[in-house]
Amino acid sequence: MSLSLIGIIFVQGYWINNTVENNEEQFSYNAKQILISVSNKIQYREFEEMYAPLREILDSIDDLDSKTLRQSLNISIDNTARTFAYANGILEEDYKLFSSFINFNIDTVKLKNILNRNADISAEENNSVSHQKSKTKLDRIKELTDLQRKDYEIVIGEIASLIPIHRRVQKKEIEYLLRKELEERDIKVDYEYAIYSNALATRVRSDDFSWDYPTTYAVPLFLNEEGASKYQLYVNFTGKKRYVLSTIKSMAILSIIFTLIIVIAYSSALSQLMQQRQISQIKTDFINNMTHELKTPIATINLALDSIKNPKISGDPEKVQRYMNMIREENKRMHAQVENVLRISQLEKNELNIKKERQDLHDIIEDAVTHVSLIVENREGYIKPHLGALKSMILANDSHMTNVVVNMLDNAVKYSEGSPKIDIYTENVKNSIVLKIRDQGVGMSKIAQKKIFEKFFREHTGDLHNVKGHGLGLTYVKRIIDDHHGQIWVESERGKGSTFIIKLPLIS
Numbered sequence: 001m002s003l004s005l006i007g008i009i010f011v012q013g014y015w016i017n018n019t020v021e022n023n024e025e026q027f028s029y030n031a032k033q034i035l036i037s038v039s040n041k042i043q044y045r046e047f048e049e050m051y052a053p054l055r056e057i058l059d060s061i062d063d064l065d066s067k068t069l070r071q072s073l074n075i076s077i078d079n080t081a082r083t084f085a086y087a088n089g090i091l092e093e094d095y096k097l098f099s100s101f102i103n104f105n106i107d108t109v110k111l112k113n114i115l116n117r118n119a120d121i122s123a124e125e126n127n128s129v130s131h132q133k134s135k136t137k138l139d140r141i142k143e144l145t146d147l148q149r150k151d152y153e154i155v156i157g158e159i160a161s162l163i164p165i166h167r168r169v170q171k172k173e174i175e176y177l178l179r180k181e182l183e184e185r186d187i188k189v190d191y192e193y194a195i196y197s198n199a200l201a202t203r204v205r206s207d208d209f210s211w212d213y214p215t216t217y218a219v220p221l222f223l224n225e226e227g228a229s230k231y232q233l234y235v236n237f238t239g240k241k242r243y244v245l246s247t248i249k250s251m252a253i254l255s256i257i258f259t260l261i262i263v264i265a266y267s268s269a270l271s272q273l274m275q276q277r278q279i280s281q282i283k284t285d286f287i288n289n290m291t292h293e294l295k296t297p298i299a300t301i302n303l304a305l306d307s308i309k310n311p312k313i314s315g316d317p318e319k320v321q322r323y324m325n326m327i328r329e330e331n332k333r334m335h336a337q338v339e340n341v342l343r344i345s346q347l348e349k350n351e352l353n354i355k356k357e358r359q360d361l362h363d364i365i366e367d368a369v370t371h372v373s374l375i376v377e378n379r380e381g382y383i384k385p386h387l388g389a390l391k392s393m394i395l396a397n398d399s400h401m402t403n404v405v406v407n408m409l410d411n412a413v414k415y416s417e418g419s420p421k422i423d424i425y426t427e428n429v430k431n432s433i434v435l436k437i438r439d440q441g442v443g444m445s446k447i448a449q450k451k452i453f454e455k456f457f458r459e460h461t462g463d464l465h466n467v468k469g470h471g472l473g474l475t476y477v478k479r480i481i482d483d484h485h486g487q488i489w490v491e492s493e494r495g496k497g498s499t500f501i502i503k504l505p506l507i508s
Contacts, residue, residue: 005266012255016248023244027187028217031237034181035219039233041177042169043222050156154225161222165195165231166203168222174204178235189239195221196232208238215240297330304330354397354483358507361392361401361433365424368405375413381420383409389426389433394504400480405437407473408500412439415498432503440497449490453478 160168174193182189192213194205201211210216213236220229237243245252304323307313314320369383376383394401413420416439425436444452453474481488485505492498 002266005262008262009259012259016252016255019248019251020244023247024240027237027240027244030185030187031217031235032219034178034185035217035233035235037181038174038177039219039221042173045173046160046168046222047153047156050160051152150225157222157224161224165197169195169204171204171206174233175206187243189237189243192236192238194234196234198230202231209234209236213238294334297334300330301327354400354480356395356397356484359394359396359398359401361394361396361435361504362387362389362426364396364398364401365405365426365435368402368409369424371402371406372409372413376420376422379413379416379419381413381416381418381422383420383422383424385424387424387426389428391428391506392426392433393507394433394484395507396484396504397480401484404477404480404502405435407477408437411473411500412437412441412498415439416441428506429503431506433506435502435504436499438497438499443494443496443498444490444492445494449492452490453488 174195178191178193182191192206192209194209194211195202211234215237216234217237218232218234221231221233223229304327308320308323313323365385365387369385373383409422412422416422421440423436423438425434425438427434427436478488481502481504487503488501490498490500
C-alpha cells in the first residue's frame with residue numbers, strides 16, 4: 001500500500017512537471033510566431049510607405065540614372081508625411097532621408113528592368129488618368145505580381161537601409177503589435193523589448209529590457225533578398241513562468257488536494273494501525289504482569305492452606321495464626337490490585353465520586369510516609385521530608401491524595417536498586433504549592449518520561465521482572481491530580497534517579 005501511495009505521488013508529480021514542460025514549449029512556439037508576425041508586419045508596413053513615392057519616380061522619368069533617382073528620392077520622400085493608422089489611434093512622424101543618399105549608388109539597370117517589365121501596365125494606366133488617380137496605394141500594391149513585388153522589396157530595402165533604425169520603426173508600433181498578437185492568442189504576460197544591430201543596442205528599446213534575461217526570444221528584422229539582416233528584435237517575456245504555472249494552476253491544486261487527502265487518510269489508517277498494535281502489546285504486557293502479580297499471592301495462600309491441613313501444624317496454634325495472617329495479607333494484596341484496576345475504570349467513566357475538603361498537604365505527606373516507612377527501613381533506606389512551604393492548605397480528597405503520595409513513594413522504593421534514599425520537598429510558588437519527591441534510583445529514559453503517565457505503560461527491561469506492577473499507578477496519580485486542577489511532571493536521568501513534581505493550587 002505504501003508503494004502504491006508513493007507511485008501515485010510520483011505519477012502526479014511527473015504529470016505536473018510534464019504539463020509544465022509542454023506548456024513552456026507551447027509558449028515558446030507562440031512567442032516565436034508572435035515575433036515573426038511582428039517582424040513581417042513592420043517590414044510590410046515599410047514597403048507600403050516607400051512603394052508609392054518610388055513608383056511615382058519610376059513612372060515619371062524616362063531616362064533614369066543614379067543621380068536623377070537620388071535627387072528625386074530626396075525630394076519625394078522629404079515631402080512625404082508618414083502616417084500609421086491603427087485601431088488605437090494615429091501616429092505621425094516627418095520622414096526625411098539623410099544625406100547618405102549622396103554616396104548611395106543605386107542599381108539603375110535593375111530599376112530599368114523593373115520599368116520594362118511594367119511597361120504594359122504603365123501604358124494602360126497612363127491612358128486613363130482618372131482611373132490612375134482613383135486607385136489607392138494598397139490597390140496598386142495588390143496589382144503587383146510576386147516577381148515585381150520582390151524586385152521592389154529589394155530596391156526599397158536597399159534605400160531603407162540608409163535610414164537609422166529609430167526612424168524606420170517606433171517603440172509605440174512594436175508595443176502595439178506585440179500587445180495585439182498576445183491578445184489574439186489570449187496570452188496575458190508582461191514583456192520588454194529591444195532592437196539590436198549586430199549585437200549592439202539601438203535606441204529602440206523599452207526601459208527595463210535585459211539582454212541576458214532567461215526568457216528572451218529573438219527574430220531578425222528587415223530581411224534582405226538573401227534572408228539576412230543586421231537588425232534583431234529581442235523580447236523578454238518577464239511573466240512567462242507565472243503565465244505557464246497559471247495555465248495548470250487549477251488542475252495542479254486539485255491534484256495536490258486529492259493527493260493530500262489520500263496521504264492524510266493513509267497516514268491516519270497507518271497511525272491507527274500502529275496504535276492498535278501498541279495497545280495490543282500493552283494489553284498483553286498488562287495481562288502478563290497482572291497474572292504474575294496474582295499468581296504469587298494465590299500460590300502463597302494455597303501453600304498456607306495446605307500447611308494448616310497438616311496435622312503437625314494444625315495442632316500448633318501459633319503456626320496456624322501465622323499462616324492465617326499470611327493468608328489475610330496476601331488476600332489484601334490481591335484486593336488492592338483489583339481495586340487499583342477498578343479505580344482507573346471508574347475514573348475513565350467519570351463514575352468516581354471525589355469529594356474535596358480543606359486539607360493540609362503536609363499532613364497528607366506525613367500520613368503517606370507512615371505507609372511506606374517500614375518497607376524503607378527494612379531495606380535500610382530513608383525518607384526525609386523537607387517541608388519548606390509556609391502555606392500548605394489545599395482543596396482535596398484526603399483518601400485519594402494520600403494514595404497519590406503513597407503511589408509515588410512506592411515507585412521511588414521499587415525503582416531503587418539498593419537502599420531507597422528518598423527526599424520530599426515542598427515550597428510555595430505564587431498561589432500554588434509545589435511537592436517534589438526525589439529518589440536516587442535507576443531513573444528513566446527521555447521516551448519513558450513522555451509516556452510514564454499513560455495507562456499500562458512500563459519501561460521495558462528485557463526479560464527481567466524485578467519490579468512488580470501493571471502500569472496503572474501513575475495513570476491513577478495523573479487522573480487524581482488533574483481532577484484537583486493540578487499539574488504533575490517528572491525530571492529524570494538514567495542511573496541518577498527521578499524527581500516527580502506536583503503543583504497544586506492553594507486555598508485561603
